[in-house]
Amino acid sequence: MSDSEVPDAHHLLEVANLTIYHGQLRAVDDVSFFLDKSDVLAIIGANGAGKSTLLRTIAGLHIQTSGSIMNDGVEISKLRTFRRVRRGISLVPEGRRLFPSLTLEENIQVGAQKAADGPFNIAAVYELFAWMPERRRQKVGQLSGGEQQSVAIARALVANPKVLMIDEVSLGLAPIVIERIYEFLPKIVNEGIGVLLVEQDVSQALAVATRVHCLLEGTTSLTGTPSELSSQAIEAAYFGTIHSTPTSETT
Amino acid sequence: MIWLNVIVSGVLLGGFYALFACGLSLMFGVMKIINLAHGDMAVVAGYTAVFLVPKFHLPEVWSFLVVVPIFALLGYVVQRTLLQKSIDRDPFTTLLVTFGLSVVIENLLLEIYTANAQSINIGSLISKSFAVNSTIYVSYLSLTVLIVSIVVLGALQLFLSKTSTGRQIRAVSDDREAAQLCGTNYRHIFGIASALAFATVALAGIAYGMYSSISPTAGGVNLLFAFETVVIGGIGSLWGTLVGGMLLGIAQMFGAHFNEQYQVLAGNILFLVVLAIRPRGLFGKKVVMS
Numbered sequence: 374m375s376d377s378e379v380p381d382a383h384h385l386l387e388v389a390n391l392t393i394y395h396g397q398l399r400a401v402d403d404v405s406f407f408l409d410k411s412d413v414l415a416i417i418g419a420n421g422a423g424k425s426t427l428l429r430t431i432a433g434l435h436i437q438t439s440g441s442i443m444n445d446g447v448e449i450s451k452l453r454t455f456r457r458v459r460r461g462i463s464l465v466p467e468g469r470r471l472f473p474s475l476t477l478e479e480n481i482q483v484g485a486q487k488a489a490d491g492p493f494n495i496a497a498v499y500e501l502f503a504w505m506p507e508r509r510r511q512k513v514g515q516l517s518g519g520e521q522q523s524v525a526i527a528r529a530l531v532a533n534p535k536v537l538m539i540d541e542v543s544l545g546l547a548p549i550v551i552e553r554i555y556e557f558l559p560k561i562v563n564e565g566i567g568v569l570l571v572e573q574d575v576s577q578a579l580a581v582a583t584r585v586h587c588l589l590e591g592t593t594s595l596t597g598t599p600s601e602l603s604s605q606a607i608e609a610a611y612f613g614t615i616h617s618t619p620t621s622e623t624t
Numbered sequence: 625m626i627w628l629n630v631i632v633s634g635v636l637l638g639g640f641y642a643l644f645a646c647g648l649s650l651m652f653g654v655m656k657i658i659n660l661a662h663g664d665m666a667v668v669a670g671y672t673a674v675f676l677v678p679k680f681h682l683p684e685v686w687s688f689l690v691v692v693p694i695f696a697l698l699g700y701v702v703q704r705t706l707l708q709k710s711i712d713r714d715p716f717t718t719l720l721v722t723f724g725l726s727v728v729i730e731n732l733l734l735e736i737y738t739a740n741a742q743s744i745n746i747g748s749l750i751s752k753s754f755a756v757n758s759t760i761y762v763s764y765l766s767l768t769v770l771i772v773s774i775v776v777l778g779a780l781q782l783f784l785s786k787t788s789t790g791r792q793i794r795a796v797s798d799d800r801e802a803a804q805l806c807g808t809n810y811r812h813i814f815g816i817a818s819a820l821a822f823a824t825v826a827l828a829g830i831a832y833g834m835y836s837s838i839s840p841t842a843g844g845v846n847l848l849f850a851f852e853t854v855v856i857g858g859i860g861s862l863w864g865t866l867v868g869g870m871l872l873g874i875a876q877m878f879g880a881h882f883n884e885q886y887q888v889l890a891g892n893i894l895f896l897v898v899l900a901i902r903p904r905g906l907f908g909k910k911v912v913m914s
Contacts, residue, residue, distance in 0.1 A: 487807035
């Protein structure tokens with residue numbers, strides 16, 4: 374079954390025929406996929422493929438030109454960003470976007486202010502990232518890149534999202550730091566959170582994802598599970614070197 | 625001893641300027657809005673105290689009990705209806721909108737109350753003072769305004785640093801988009817910041833009406849002093865605003881010591897020197913216009 378052919382049951386998140394323009398430029402073209410509880414869907418693609426635009430649109434920071442975004446069967450395209458967050462859709466944005474004049478703890482408190490009921494609160498994320506309590510009173514500018522990324526993830530987690538979108542978690546970080554950050558992923562997936570991951574490091578994405586969705590210049594070039602996709606097919610879809618038809622995906 | 629007198633008078637005057645400027649500083653710090661109608665709003669507050677408060681059978685000295693809540697509400701409404709639309713476009717639209725608001729307010733006041741000056745009657749408090757020594761006298765009114773100014777700035781600082789809403793205001797000020805991603809309705813937060821700014825400008829307008837007579841066209845000069853205070857102290861810094869007000873007051877008193885006509889000039893020179901040497905002000909943060 375392809376991503377766009379979904380049964381009647383409501384998915385946690387369902388994106389259908391989404392087209393997004395940046396001015397005159399068509400950044401995302403007719404993209405469809407869905408996400409269920411405990412899914413980790415990796416969106417991969419080269420620079421400028423439209424991955425971040427896609428996530429920002431789902432979060433409500435961009436308005437799509439056409440298509441729909443459904444959350445638990447409810448159309449959320451018209452909702453403002455903060456309302457989508459309160460429905461359980463959180464984005465860890467590219468570049469972390471922490472609040473520099475606030476301390477580590479204050480950054481997380483801002484994320485927790487409109488939190489839904491759920492497993493994560495400030496104490497729980499301090500357990501997840503054990504180094505945080507000691508440094509909670511530091512301004513976030515004094516933290517390393519990896520630590521800042523962890524704070525950005527913690528800030529999103531304390532809202533108890535149903536869908537967690539993470540944009541370029543590994544950007545600019547050393548491999549050992551990336552590995553440490555990714556350690557949190559199984560723990561939150563076990564809580565039933567669906568994760569939508571944008572990652573340029575394809576091997577890392579394939580290692581953690583349950584499904585992969587590849588974008589090439591804004592269009593879907595490949596979908597499938599990591600086990601069923603060959604590295605040649607991924608390379609072709611990623612760089613557009615060979616014309617490939619989107620493969621079917623088992624659900 | 626003469627110079628000590630100049631400094632004391634400057635500090636007392638600075639308290640008034642700081643009270644006047646903290647709303648301007650707050651609106652710029654949080655929303656990146658330079659409210660050109662700030663001085664006119666203070667004048668409206670003064671007129672409200674003169675004409676509306678007697679209807680509540682309150683002594684005019686207690687007029688802030690009525691005027692401040694009205695202005696807080698007005699600030700929220702003006703932000704959500706008029707200013708938000710201009711913020712969504714660009715900073716220049718906001719400048720134009722607040723300039724237009726200033727012109728409209730001034731003309732409405734002229735139309736309704738004529739050009740005749742008014743003042744808030746506080747009885748003998750206007751002239752009461754106490755002697756520190758044989759040459760230095762401190763006016764009770766000036767001292768009260770200075771204390772009010774410090775209390776207001778301290779309360780604002782506490783509110784911003786210790787409360788959940790204050791944290792959200794600082795978060796929105798840092799990064800509006802990221803704050804939305806944390807579930808914050810930044811428009812509502814802007815409304816709260818405007819309410820606070822308008823409440824403080826109401827206090828400043830009442831203080832102004834007690835100090836001297838108010839007229840519909842007084843807003844422009846007051847805006848200039850508030851603007852100078854904010855720039856000297858540092859954009860977006862509340863304690864910087866207090867220091868900026870005091871430095872401006874001292875500079876003006878210093879100029880006035882030689883010749884009364886030099887009072888405003890001396891303040892303007894300090895303003896220009898600070899702008900030239902340290903454009904972000906003495907305690908200001910770097911500001912990036914979004």
